[in-house]
Amino acid sequence: MSKVEQREQTTDPHEDVDLKGTLFGVAIVGFFILFSWFGVWALFLSR
Amino acid sequence: MNMHKYEKWWMLFGSGTLLIFLIVVGVSAFYMGSTPPYCATTLDPENVREHDSFQELGLKQLDDNEYSLTILASAFDYDVGNPEKVIEIPKGASVSIYATTTDVIHGFEIAGTNANMMLEPGYVSTNRYTFKNAGEYTLLCNEYCGVGHHLMAATIKVVE
Structure with a gap:
């Protein structure tokens, strides 16, 4: 039976990734959902 | 768990939004008494x-x-x-x-x-x-x- 090799992660490669574009994309979708939700809610309250 | 700074931001944003929606729906249903047909x-x-x-x-x-x-x-x-x-x-x-x-x-x-x-x-x-x-x-x-x-x-x- 082979031993499962466990490697200690010394550095975090995740931190080096540039996620600015992803953050921007997620924010656009998020704010779109937020604004449309409140828009529909305002329409409901006004009627 | 290692997480990128931005990942934390959007997880917080998503959870916060969900929480706001649930509070609004909860207040209008249980406090203001609005019901669907x-x-x-x-x-x-x-x-x-x-x-x-x-x-x-x-x-x-x-x-x-x-x-x-x-x-x-x-x-x-x-x-x-x-x-x-x-x-x-x-x-x-x-x-x-x-x-x-x-x-x-x-x-x-x-x-x-x-x-x-x-x-x-x-x-x-x-x-x-x-x-x-x-x-x-x-x-x-x-x-x-x-x-x-x-x-x-x-x-x-x-x-x-």
Whole structure:
């Protein structure tokens, strides 16, 4: 039976990734959902 | 767990948004008492006109500002109790709407208001609406019900 090799992660490669574009994309979708939700809610309250 | 700074941001943003939505829905449902239309009462769709609730159609005053509005839909007509198909409602009236259909599924929408529901044979659809603004509203069918679908309409006049 082979031993499962466990490697200690010394550095975090995740931190080096540039996620600015992803953050921007997620924010656009998020704010779109937020604004449309409140828009529909305002329409409901006004009627 | 290692997480990128931005990943933390959008997880917080997503969870926060969800929390806000749930609070708004919870407050409006449990504190302000807003409910969607419901159809808890059942009846025989073939003998609707014999049913006690549908003997008197149209608007009926229950209390100072409380009214009930009973409407019977069928292809392709809304029976509101008068041949002119006009209902006059005083402004500010709180109206409980009871409606059903004798044949197929019909829609029930008072255009420009939140009074919007589906009428299913065998069920009494119920909704509550307060007419805050005076004016003329059209009650129309928004579920395609057949060749005369577009002819299904009635007028609701909210008067001062």
